[in-house]
Amino acid sequence: MTSYIFYALAMTQYLQGFAYAAVLVLVHLLASVPANAQSGKITGVVTDVAGEGMVGVNVLITGTTRGSSTDIDGRFFILNVEPGTYSLRASFIGFRAVTQSEVIVNINKTTTIDFILEEATTEGEELLVIAERPDVEVDQTATLEIIRPEEVEQIAGITDLSDVLGLQAEVNDGHFRGGRSNEELYVLAGMGIVNPLNSSRSFTPMLSAVEEVEVITSGFAAEYGNAMSGVINISTKEGGDSWSSRAEIRTRAPSYKHFGGSVFDPANNPYIRLMNNLEWWEAPDPENDDKPRWQGAIGRGFGSRVDPEEGAQLAYDLWKRTHRDVGYEYNNRWDALIDFTLGGPISETSRLFVATQINRVWPMLPTPEADRQMQVMGNLVMKPGSGKKLKLNAMYGNTYQQEFSYSSGGFYRWVYDRVIGANKILDQSAGIGLVYSHVLSDRTYYELTVNGMRTKLTEGVDVIDPERFRDDISDGSVWERLYWEDGFRTGVMDDDFFDEESWTYSAVGFLTSQVSNNHEIKVGIQGNLYDIDVENRLNHSSQSSAVREFYQARPYEGAVYVQDKMEFKGMITNVGLRLDFYDQNVQYYTDTFSPFRDPSNPALINERDAATEDTPIVARLQPRLGFSFPINERAVFHLNYGNYLKRPGLESLIGSRTTLFNENLGTVEPRRLGNPLLKPEETKSYDVGLVLGIASGFTLDVSGYYKDVKNLIQRVVYIDSNDNLYESLGNRDYANIRGFSLRLNKRRGFISGSARYHFSVATGKNSTPTGRSPIIDETNEQTQAPSPRDILLNFDRRHALVLIAGVNLPQNWGPRIAGGYPLGRLRINFLHDSRSGRPYTPSELLGDNFAKLNTERTPWEHNTDLKVTKTVGAGFTELDVFVEVFNLFNARVFDYNRVFLDAETLRRYENGEDIEFALPDSNNPDLAATQTFRIYDNAPRSIRLGVVFNM
Secondary structure, eight states: OHHHHHHHHHHHHHHHHHHHHHHHHHTTOOOOOOOOOOOEEEEEEEEETTSOBOTTOEEEETTSSOEEEOOTTSEEEEEEEOSEEEEEEEEOTTBOEEEEEEEEEOTTOEEEOOEEEOBOSSTTOEEEEEOOOOSSOTTOOSEEEEEOHHHHTTSTTOOBHHHHHTTOTTEETTEETTOOTTOEEEEETTEEOBOTTTOOBOOOOBGGGEEEEEEEEEOOOTTOOSOSSEEEEEEEOOOOSSOEEEEEEEEEOSOOSSTTSOTTOGGGOHHHHHHSSHHHHHSEEGGGTTEEHHIIIIITTOGGGSOHHHHHHHHHHHHHHHTTTTTOOOOOOOEEEEEEEEEEEEETTEEEEEEEEEEEEOOSSOOSSOEEEEEEEEEEEEEEETTEEEEEEEEEEEEEEEEEOOSTTGGGGTTTOTTTTEEEEEEEEEEEEEEEEEEEETTEEEEEEEEEEEEEEEEEOSSSOTTSOHHHHHTTTSSOOEEOTTSOEESOOOOOBEEEEEEEEEEEEEEEEEOSSSEEEEEEEEEEEEEEEEEEEESTTSTTTOEEEEEEEOOEEEEEEEEEEEEOSSOEEEEEEEEEEEEOOSEEEOOSSOTTEETTEEEEEOGGGSOEEEOOOEEEEEEEEEEEEEEETTEEEEEEEEEEEEOOOHHHHHOEEEEOOBTTTTBOOEEEEOOTTOOOEEEEEEEEEEEEEEETTEEEEEEEEEEEEEEEEEEEEEEOTTSOEEEEEEEEEEEEEEEEEEEEEEOSSSEEEEEEEEEEEEEESOSSTTSSOOEEETTSSSOBOOOOSOEEOTTOOSEEEEEEEEEEOOTTOSOOBTTBOTTTTEEEEEEEEEEOOOEEOOGGGTTOTTSOOOOEEOOOEEEEEEEEEEEEEETTEEEEEEEEEESTTOOOOBOHHHHHSOHHHHHHHHTTOOOSEEOOTTOOGGGOEEOHHHHBSSOOOEEEEEEEEEO
């Protein structure tokens, strides 16, 4: 532990020097996606003591050149203000100037600050006022929550965006409000961070570099496209007027990351206790004509030519060699995370901010090396003239992970072979964006953005060249695959190799104008060009079984939109209209049942002669409408309607899986082809809510919703007249989702916290695109449709409850000891999460294409975390020393896939049998092996220690 601390401190010093150069490196990284506005607005009225509006009053954001003058009614507007905390100063000759500090500006929000000016009795007299953050945002027409890092950093385990989203009761297992996975849009500093191939998030920003996170679950503005279930808008920090830095070091105290202790402990495994002695190998095997057991293991037909004693010893020695980890304890490894930020001015008109995070995490079972995560984020802000701003954003992420496969053979194939048995995954993303904004007047500005983003994924075992076949190597005695009676194997590896690369180039522009005191008009245009290159080698065990997924394409898409934010005394309205279009820019096969069929000779299959056409342009309009009705300054009623479209991931549109070239046929054969003619998936959302400021610092937010989802994609199997089949996708699925959410927040004071509850019901035909698939036969003889009955989707969580409670002790609180207050500036925070179980299908119905699925539910899931933080001052540095306890009550949560989708484990669970042991193929209970480590999805109680330096 001591050596690690010295290492971490040295690393922090290294990072401080590294940070100055990081942006220069990032500038050379090309990458990104759709950009969206990430600014807010400040408005208000300046009056005299008689309540009359004052014209010509100067209102300025202190420390900047940004400001405005009041009009004839005393009204002022300051547009295009970056999210953050500011001071606002109003001044007029002959009147006492007033400065309001702690003015918070949020993304796409109007912050209202009013001033009352008094006549000055002394020259230079000024009044300082601390602005109070309103508990209720009166212009809220959407269902959303804004999270600032200082509000959640005292919660255990909150280090990045994923942790922040985990605090939302409306987000369950990555599903937003009952939608399918990957139906969200993520925007980081104006750049979309979405992988265009599968629509997943391509980058997870560290929280220390984030200014605020806006999570919108309903009522998206017209500027947001390609999203159905949520929009996550992330603004980043910028360098300030003086240099400051932050460094964090945290580590996880060594302990097992799974329940049940070591998987190699003889006390936990009957098979080890039975087989780990010579007598067992010498004994006759009743399942093999009473021949000695060693012959079944390594006899290979030698029979009597091998001395029985030597044969038994040889088999036993070989078993011990392949099971060399028996008795191994691996609860002594430290995880480590280092996080560093630095920001400040580099000239009078430019500021720099850079952040980096390095994370080393050991996998659940011992491996030769740790998993690693590294990311760098930064921006350079320049102000070349009055009202002009140029901002360069850059990010880079690199994740290396070792993944144990649960395909054929399950954990038996890699527990004792964690080199060949582990896939190596390298996932990289890099992006750079340039944003230019120009304030033309107090009421009008425009913004232009160009972005580029690159994603790169490689995955597979690293013991052979992906061009070779697994069986060529293993059968060639490079290594030998061994299968033992206890079920464990060595020398068995996965045979899938992935190599996927995408580039996204984006150009965005919009103009915002406060055309009157009541109307803010925004018009914009967006365009994306993609460059896709995929070379995946699947089922690469032999040439006969291998599948190639090779394709390249340059699709493009665009959008135009207009929205009007109308602000009246008793109503705020957001009205928008968005037009999206996209073109896959490829040729597609026109024969649905046999894509490679030769149209001039239907009996022949030949990819080169197949009929093709160019893909058409797909275009759709999306209306958006939201209302906010302020009942008073502490109560707002809001409702919204939105039509939201999402283009399917490009792998669903242009993907191509084929066999290797068949010399007998003279062509390749299709196995799975994307469908470039897919329509966009569509959600019509209806939402109504009420926000109440019920007491000082307390806010209650209640909203109910209904979502009508259609044109969801679903896998389809086509069979031609010669009984050849392949897979594609169609817009054949739908879902209906309804629910309500409740949030009670208390942000300030001695005690702070929140209670979030979400109720939902999500039904449809399939939980994923690859669920029960219809089979369509060209001759109609084998046509098979799945059950027409709706089911509960398997990610449906009927109830979700997230409780956060914090105690914040003031500086001089508690007894005074040795001139200080040891309990002062102490913060204690609890996080509790309870969620109802997921639907599952009884074991006897698994695999039945017509059965009523998902009729049962898994048990409730609970977790409680604790964090205790002590702040101490140390000269110019302020330290936060903390300890975190995860899974405080050691609760266990079943792994859904390994318990409720595994027919044998599920059958035993349903019968009340012990599922913490697995049996080999022989079903011999004397050879049972522990599987406790894999049937639970969470880790046992663990402790993390850390310190934060604020300089």
